[in-house]
Amino acid sequence: MTQSSLNDLREAVLDANLELQRRGLVLYTFGNASGIDREQGLVAIKPSGVPYDRMKASDMVIVDLDGKIVEGTLNPSSDVATHLLLYKEFPSIGGVVHTHSEFATSWAQAGKPIPCYGTTHADYFRGDVPVTHSLTDEQIESEYELNTGKVIVERFRNLDPAATPGVLVAGHAPFTWGKSAADAAYNAVVLEYIARLAYRTQGINSNTAEVSAALLRKHYERKHGPKATYGQG
Secondary structure, three states: OOHHHHHHHHHHHHHHHHHHHHOOOOOOOOOEEEEEEOOOOEEEEOEOOOOHHHOOHHHOEEEEOOOOEEEOOOOEOOOHHHHHHHHHHOOOOOEEEEOOOHHHHHHHHHOOOEOOOOHHHHOOOOOOEOEOOOOOHHHHHOOHHHHHHHHHHHHOOOOOOOOOOEEEOOOOOEEEEEOOHHHHHHHHHHHHHHHHHHHHHHHHOOOOOOOOHHHHHHHHHHHHOOOOOOOOO
């Protein structure tokens, strides 16, 4: 990896982090975004505890897939072990985002998946947004961040992370991912929006049925299927 490509990765990850702030998904130093260069196996991630309005691209910490710092003078995000495990287990992803956004986090704290009530949701997630099981006391006390990643991976044992680009960690908050750091941030914004819609839908009618399988499939595949028609091609 050349220094130029490292700098490009840092810039992309900085912008993904700042997008979270621009969209109101983070407070103070909450949350983090990362991106990976698959060829070199290096990850750029937000430094721990640094305010968004003071961050520079040069502050992004470069680590290898074992978590060793390759470049940078700051400590990486405390969630780095979760990010790294997701990169290892989901080889198609290029970026990971973690927020404590209000509505998605509310669903996570309730330990409830977000039902797919309509086409807005179906455009981005092929079904409910899943929730993990709660971590055990032992998982919390030892290697907490790594175990957070493990419960996510376990929840996706029979799910496609490309079709479901995010998850709620029970009692914690959401993680999203995508083809790049920018894509992961985009999915975090969408997740927060559909979490808010679902909350309000239940408030209007607690007996609302989930969208039909046919409509779910139609809307998801219209954007993401092999014969997608959305956009300019």
